[in-house]
Amino acid sequence: xxxxxxxxxxxxxxxxxxxxxxxxxxxxxxxxxxxxxxxxxxxxxxxxxxxxxxxxxxxxxxxxxxxxxxxxxxxxxxxxxxxxxxxxxxxxxxxxxxxxxxxxxxxxx
Amino acid sequence: xxxxxxxxxxxxxxxxxxxxxxxxxxxxxxxxxxxxxxxxxxxxxxxxxxxxxxxxxxxxxxxxxxxxxxxxxxxxxxxxxxxxxxxxxxxxxxxxxxxxxxxxxxxxxxxx
Numbered sequence: 001x002x003x004x005x006x007x008x009x010x011x012x013x014x015x016x017x018x019x020x021x022x023x024x025x026x027x028x029x030x031x032x033x034x035x036x037x038x039x040x041x042x043x044x045x046x047x048x049x050x051x052x053x054x055x056x057x058x059x060x061x062x063x064x065x066x067x068x069x070x071x072x073x074x075x076x077x078x079x080x081x082x083x084x085x086x087x088x089x090x091x092x093x094x095x096x097x098x099x100x101x102x103x104x105x106x107x108x109x
Numbered sequence: 110x111x112x113x114x115x116x117x118x119x120x121x122x123x124x125x126x127x128x129x130x131x132x133x134x135x136x137x138x139x140x141x142x143x144x145x146x147x148x149x150x151x152x153x154x155x156x157x158x159x160x161x162x163x164x165x166x167x168x169x170x171x172x173x174x175x176x177x178x179x180x181x182x183x184x185x186x187x188x189x190x191x192x193x194x195x196x197x198x199x200x201x202x203x204x205x206x207x208x209x210x211x212x213x214x215x216x217x218x219x220x221x
Binding site (some may be wrong): 095 | 111113140142144146151152153154157159165167197199201203205207208209210211212213214215217
């Protein structure tokens with residue numbers, strides 16, 4: 001599975017959009033981009049995934065660049081409960097998820 | 110609630126002992142994954158089973174073993190426990206070649 005690079009930490013004001021970037025320059029054609037988050041030692045929570053097209057669900061939007069070498073997770077209206085570690089993972093369906101260090105997102109009031 | 114159930118939630122045991130962690134996947138999920146998360150390390154992949162067969166192996170110690178049973182629940186056995194084995198152990202499950210893997214709430218193991 002391809003490696004990903006994320007900023008170590010980010011701050012966001014409550015109510016504003018949180019934009020979390022991820023680089024995955026060695027991604028293969030059959031690899032999907034996944035986002036998970038982990039809130040304080042709870043089990044990681046699935047957020048969203050995508051292959052090429054932008055995706056949106058009730059939690060977030062995923063924007064993938066045309067060359068697929070990077071992506072951005074957008075939380076449209078961040079709340080304090082969104083404070084967590086966010087993991088960007090590249091994975092072939094059915095394979096293991098390889099977690100990096102992730103981005104610590106701190107949402108501040 | 111992800112639908113993945115892990116028991117027990119907490120476990121305290123002494124060095125040298127053996128413990129078994131249990132995972133019940135979501136209904137219909139054939140794949141089970143085990144992860145370890147220590148304080149000073151991130152989420153480390155241990156092992157994956159698919160429909161009873163081992164599918165992928167990570168940096169799992171020889172003192173650790175796992176299996177997936179015909180009813181698809183899985184157990185992770187940790188033996189000759191050391192202080193350094195204290196960690197959160199997570200189980201996740203997904204359908205065949207599934208898009209999403211869903212995680213349980215983990216078992217917190219403390220070795221004293």
